[in-house]
Amino acid sequence: MSTAVATSIHDRRPPQPQPGGRLGAAQAVATVVGMELRQRLRSRGWYVLLGVFFAVVGAVTLGALGLRSLGVAEMEASGMEPELAEQQMRALGRTLFDGVLLFVLTLSLLVSPALAANAISGDRAGGTLAITQVTLLRTGHLMAGKWLAAWIASAAFLAAALPWLAVAAVVGRVSPWAVLVGLVMILVEFGMIAGIGVAVSAITGRTLFAVVVTYLIVAALTIGTLVAFGLSLQFLQTEVRASDAEYGSMTAEPFTEAELEKMTPEEAEQAWAEWEAAHPELYDGIADRCVGPVTTRTIPDPRRSGWLLAANPYAVLADASPWEGGLIEDGTRAEPGPLNLLSVGLRWTQRDPVRDVECLDGELRGLDSTGVPDRQGTWPVWPLGLAMQGVLVAGLSWWGHRRLDTPAGRLPAGTRVA
Amino acid sequence: MTAPAPPPASPVLGAAAHDGIVAHGLARSFGAVHAVRDVSLTVPAGSVTALVGPNGSGKTTLLLILATLLRPDAGAVSVAGVDAVREPVEARRRLGWMPDTLGVWEELTCHDILASLGRLYGMGKAEASARADEQLAWVELTEFAHRPARVLSRGQQQRLSLARATVHRPSVLLLDEPANGLDPAARIRLRDDLRAMAATGTAVLVSSHVLAELEEMSDRAVFLHEGATVATQEFRATDDLARPYRIAGPDPTARDTLVRALETRGLTVTAATGAGAGQRRDGVVVQLRGEAAAAALLADLVREGVLVSHFAPEGSRLENAYLGLHLEGPRTEGDRP
Numbered sequence: 001m002s003t004a005v006a007t008s009i010h011d012r013r014p015p016q017p018q019p020g021g022r023l024g025a026a027q028a029v030a031t032v033v034g035m036e037l038r039q040r041l042r043s044r045g046w047y048v049l050l051g052v053f054f055a056v057v058g059a060v061t062l063g064a065l066g067l068r069s070l071g072v073a074e075m076e077a078s079g080m081e082p083e084l085a086e087q088q089m090r091a092l093g094r095t096l097f098d099g100v101l102l103f104v105l106t107l108s109l110l111v112s113p114a115l116a117a118n119a120i121s122g123d124r125a126g127g128t129l130a131i132t133q134v135t136l137l138r139t140g141h142l143m144a145g146k147w148l149a150a151w152i153a154s155a156a157f158l159a160a161a162l163p164w165l166a167v168a169a170v171v172g173r174v175s176p177w178a179v180l181v182g183l184v185m186i187l188v189e190f191g192m193i194a195g196i197g198v199a200v201s202a203i204t205g206r207t208l209f210a211v212v213v214t215y216l217i218v219a220a221l222t223i224g225t226l227v228a229f230g231l232s233l234q235f236l237q238t239e240v241r242a243s244d245a246e247y248g249s250m251t252a253e254p255f256t257e258a259e260l261e262k263m264t265p266e267e268a269e270q271a272w273a274e275w276e277a278a279h280p281e282l283y284d285g286i287a288d289r290c291v292g293p294v295t296t297r298t299i300p301d302p303r304r305s306g307w308l309l310a311a312n313p314y315a316v317l318a319d320a321s322p323w324e325g326g327l328i329e330d331g332t333r334a335e336p337g338p339l340n341l342l343s344v345g346l347r348w349t350q351r352d353p354v355r356d357v358e359c360l361d362g363e364l365r366g367l368d369s370t371g372v373p374d375r376q377g378t379w380p381v382w383p384l385g386l387a388m389q390g391v392l393v394a395g396l397s398w399w400g401h402r403r404l405d406t407p408a409g410r411l412p413a414g415t416r417v418a
Numbered sequence: 419m420t421a422p423a424p425p426p427a428s429p430v431l432g433a434a435a436h437d438g439i440v441a442h443g444l445a446r447s448f449g450a451v452h453a454v455r456d457v458s459l460t461v462p463a464g465s466v467t468a469l470v471g472p473n474g475s476g477k478t479t480l481l482l483i484l485a486t487l488l489r490p491d492a493g494a495v496s497v498a499g500v501d502a503v504r505e506p507v508e509a510r511r512r513l514g515w516m517p518d519t520l521g522v523w524e525e526l527t528c529h530d531i532l533a534s535l536g537r538l539y540g541m542g543k544a545e546a547s548a549r550a551d552e553q554l555a556w557v558e559l560t561e562f563a564h565r566p567a568r569v570l571s572r573g574q575q576q577r578l579s580l581a582r583a584t585v586h587r588p589s590v591l592l593l594d595e596p597a598n599g600l601d602p603a604a605r606i607r608l609r610d611d612l613r614a615m616a617a618t619g620t621a622v623l624v625s626s627h628v629l630a631e632l633e634e635m636s637d638r639a640v641f642l643h644e645g646a647t648v649a650t651q652e653f654r655a656t657d658d659l660a661r662p663y664r665i666a667g668p669d670p671t672a673r674d675t676l677v678r679a680l681e682t683r684g685l686t687v688t689a690a691t692g693a694g695a696g697q698r699r700d701g702v703v704v705q706l707r708g709e710a711a712a713a714a715l716l717a718d719l720v721r722e723g724v725l726v727s728h729f730a731p732e733g734s735r736l737e738n739a740y741l742g743l744h745l746e747g748p749r750t751e752g753d754r755p
Contacts, residue, residue, distance in 0.1 A: 023540040031537040035526065042525035042566070127521030131582065134485050134515045135538035136507055407489035407506055 023136035032137070032145025033152070036119065040153060053107060054160040060103050061164040064096045065171060087335070093172020094324060094337030100168045101182045102338065104161045105189065105317055108154055109222065112190060113214035116150035116197025120404065121207040139405045143202060143397060150194035158186055178322045182339075185320045188386065189313045193218060195393035202400030218313075221389070225312045229349075232305035237298045238353060245287035245358040248279075286368050290359035299353050306349025310385035311392075318342035320382040323375060336373060347378035437499055438463040438590055438621025439484060444493035445645075446479055453479040455645035457493070461621045463589065466612050468632040469625035470740055471642030477625040478518065480642065481594045484623070485515040498589045498621075511539070514588035518595040520579045524568035528559055528578055531567055532585050539586035553581035557611075573604035580611060591615060593624040597631055609635040633736040641743060651739050662688075662732040663712055666701025667725040673702070679724045680704055683715070703732055 040046055071092050075085050120143070123129035132142060169179045196217050201210040254275045260268055281288050309315050321339040336344065354360065358367050439461040446454045454476040461467045471477050482488040484495060486506035495502040495509075502509035523531055529550045536546030554560045557577040562570060570578060576596065583591065593612070597605050612635050616622050626632045632639070633653070641649040667676050677687050685704045706712045716729050733741075 023538065027537060027540070031534055035523065035530075035534045038530065039523055039525045123521075126523075127517065127519035128523055129521075130487055130517060131515075131521045131535070132538060133487060134510055134513070135535060135586075136510055136540055137538045138507075406487045407483075407503065408487060409489050 023138075025138075025141055028137050028141035029145045029148065032132070032142055033149045036146060036149035037152060040149070046153075049111070050156060050160045053111070053157050054163075056107065057100065057104060057161040057164045061096075061100050061168055064099055064168070068092050068096055068171070090173060091335040091337065093168075094174055094178075094335075094340075095172075097165070097168040097172045097174040097179070097182075098321075098338040100161075100165055101186065101317070102314065104158065104165065105186055105313060107161075108157050108186070108190060109193065109218055109313065111157060112150070112154040112193045113197050113218050114211050115153050116147075116194040117201045117210040117214040118207055119146040119150050119198045119201050120400075121201040121204060121210045124205065125207055133406050139401055143198060143401060143404065146201075147191075147195055147198045147397075150198055151191050154190040154194055155187060158183065158190065175322065175324070178324065181320055181322055182317070185317045185382075189316060189389075192313070192386075192389045192393055196396060199393065199396035199400040202404045203396065217392075221311055221313060225308050225315075229302070229305055229308045232308065233300035233302060236301050236304050238301040239296055239298050240354055240357050241294050241296050241361055242357050243290045243294045243359045243362045244292045245364075246289050246291050247285070248281040248288040284368065286366050287358045287364060290362050290364050294362040299357065301353050302349035303352070306346070307381075307384060307388075309346055309349065310381045311388040312385065313389075314342065315346050316382045316385040316389070319346055319380060319385070341373065343381075344373040344375055346381050347375050350378045437496065438465070439623060440496045441484065442494050444480065444483055444490045444495065446483055446488060446490050452645055454483065454490070457642065457645070457647050459640045459647055459650070461590070461623045462638075463498075463621045464616055464619045465638060466616045466622040466624060466636045468636035468639040468736065469623055469642060470627075470629065470632065470639050470736065471625075473627065475642045476645040477642055478594055479645075481515070481592050481623070481625060485513065485592055486510055487515075511586070512588055513590040513592065514583035514586070516579050516583040516591070516593045516596055518598060520572075520575045522567045522570075522575055522578070525566055527564050528554060528567055528570070529563040531578070532581060535582055535585050541586075549585060553585055557581045572599050573601060576600060576604065576608070580608070584615070589619065590621045591623070593622070595626055596624060597626055597628055605631055629736045629740060630734040633734045636736075639736055639739065641740060643743070649739075649743055651736075653735060660705040660707050661735060661738050662703045663706050664701050664703050664728060664730055664732045665719075665726060666728040668727040669725065670700050672725065673700075676724055676726075677702055679719060679722060683718070685715075701728055 072089065075088060080088070120129065123132070133139075165179070165183070168174070169176075193214075197210070197214045200214045200217070201207070204210045204213060255271065263271060276283060310319075318339040319342075321343065323340055323343070324336060356367065358365055437460075439459070441460070442458050444454055444457040445452070457476070457480055459467075459469075469477055469480070479488065483490050484497070484502070486497075486502050486509050490503060497509040498512040500508045500512060502513075526534070529547075532550035532553050533546045536549045537543070541549060551560070551563070554563050557580060559570075559574060559578060559581070562574065567575065567578060576599075580593075580596070583593075591612075596608055600608065609631070612622050612624065616637075624632065624636065637653060639651045639653070640647055641651070665676065665680070667673070680687050680702065685706075687702045687704055704715075706715065712729075712731075716726065719726055732738075
């Protein structure tokens with residue numbers, strides 16, 4: 001290093017002053033993204049993390065495949081009718097794919113806040129933030145570049161999970177449309193989480209604090225919305241007048257021990273089947289009679305707080321997923337998969353709770369409590385969820401921009417510009 | 419993508435101004451802490467100006483204001499004729515800033531860092547890449563062009579940082595404690611680089627608490643004390659000021675002869691001041707005005723047969739000027755090379 005001392009200044013031409021050019025938005029954002037990605041892609045920890053992600057998603061997918069093959073084997077062994085078996089296979093496949101998709105979202109919710117929240121506060125700690133801020137780079141372009149880079153980085157995790165999602169989709173015979181919508185919604189959610197992380201890291205001075213706050217916000221979206229909704233039901237109630245519904249149940253054994261002993265197993269099965277056919281009210285989810293006095297009762301009314309759940313990333317993913325619980329060719333209904341079931345649960349909050357009260361005013365209404373769920377008469381929740389998340393990201397980004405902009409006015413306590 | 423840059427508009431000081439830095443009445447506080455209270459300074463183009471002051475005197479805050487990173491609560495800054503408070507982006511086009519923390523993208527290569535920064539100054543791809551090569555050649559880091567910046571030594575990182583700060587050819591260069599942690603060879607190199615840049619017309623402002631070293635590279639000094647500029651000194655004029663010279667003979671017992679010889683010439687002799695523990699500081703100290711006076715005195719002493727083995731200015735001019743301000747409060751901590 002000290003060999004440089006001998007060099008005369010005449011050997012090296014010092015920079016001559018000359019004013020520079022203009023910096024366009026695309027060049028600014030692209031340069032920030034490029035620097036950020038190259039900085040990340042060259043660190044080994046990143047690849048280790050991707051490898052672990054790939055392995056964990058793979059393990060879960062293979063485990064689910066194993067469970068599914070057990071189910072298939074059982075169906076074959078029981079000699080089920082081909083149509084029914086096909087229907088069951090589809091339901092299992094959908095469950096497999098939905099499960100893997102939900103798992104990928106969960107893992108990403110755990111990983112991407114840490115990646116994104118490091119973006120700006122990490123540069124601040126490393127002393128490189130101020131260096132980019134004395135260039136022609138505008139604060140908005142800096143944040144946009146960091147956000148895009150964080151988004152691309154989390155998308156890499158989806159890419160790592162893609163082979164397994166493909167396996168689940170092919171084995172589960174999931175429609176391409178459902179696969180596409182699932183992937184797109186996961187990407188959109190990654191964008192939201194990355195936006196939150198980058199904005200928070202612009203707001204706070206310290207990396208650790210930014211990471212923790214981002215995790216808390218993600219927790220507020222995933223768990224907090226559920227808790228808030230649950231609590232709200234304590235306060236949002238409505239009164240109905242109803243009596244108790246009574247569901248049929250066996251009051252006495254239809255066959256005595258002695259009778260059963262006389263039958264062969266085939267005869268016994270036949271006898272049971274006949275008895276079941278003769279008493280359908282015992283085996284359905286429909287109330288048989290209303291009993292007791294008609295009284296005033298309070299039941300939770302979710303209609304005014306159901307929107308809280310929309311901000312949940314799982315809710316957005318589930319509700320946007322194509323509905324496959326409709327009629328299939330032979331007139332029977334397909335079993336909805338986990339994402340569809342989640343969506344039904346979400347949209348249940350849009351319904352008048354009185355609709356589900358059996359024995360309203362003491363009248364038997366014959367509601368089927370075990371019927372295939374449907375979403376009829378409800379509106380999609382996911383656009384509301386995306387809007388809520390978007391407003392959150394926009395608000396945080398605005399705040400972050402104010403904190404980050406230079407020349408800096410007020411500084412967060414305990415932070416330095418450089 | 420990039421439109422050709424029109425000539426810079428300078429609404430404050432007129433279109434012809436290419437004046438380095440002119441700052442008036444700058445103030446900036448953080449809550450109850452008044453980091454900068456009242457700073458006015460000029461850094462002329464083609465000069466190296468030293469910013470001198472103890473730790474906590476507001477040097478770094480002042481540089482951050484000049485670098486358009488902090489907004490002053492009061493006052494005005496013009497950078498190369500551009501109002502830096504009202505038009506920070508125009509000012510950034512013209513200024514380079516090297517912070518005391520050498521921010522380095524550890525995983526990026528040296529060429530990549532310089533080219534990317536060039537892009538952020540609006541250069542095209544090819545131009546930025548060529549400029550990066552040029553800068554690397556200038557700071558002699560070409561062999562590290564395609565190696566990650568983390569492998570560089572501190573001195574090399576500091577050179578990379580200088581190349582980075584000047585990648586857009588600024589006409590104003592701000593350096594905050596650039597010599598911190600550098601070995602003597604690297605310091606000399608830095609000095610030469612800054613002098614060379616000033617020679618091409620760049621206005622250089624450099625802060626440091628290593629006074630002797632600042633003196634070697636600067637033409638002027640601005641003294642900062644408790645957030646205010648307390649004095650400005652042109653070094654070429656310092657010859658007119660009295661500065662201490664230490665004079666000693668080879669035989670310490672013959673000190674009286676020396677003192678008498680000096681006193682007959684009307685000089686006030688002070689005892690060996692500032693003798694640190696364990697430090698051999700023989701001889702006496704007299705105040706002399708200018709180098710001509712010193713040369714005349716030495717010739718005179720020799721002619722008279724007074725044995726002189728040591729005859730040299732005591733301390734650096736900058737240090738003497740600084741100490742001559744008789745400032746209250748914390749002194750510059752000793753980091754004399």
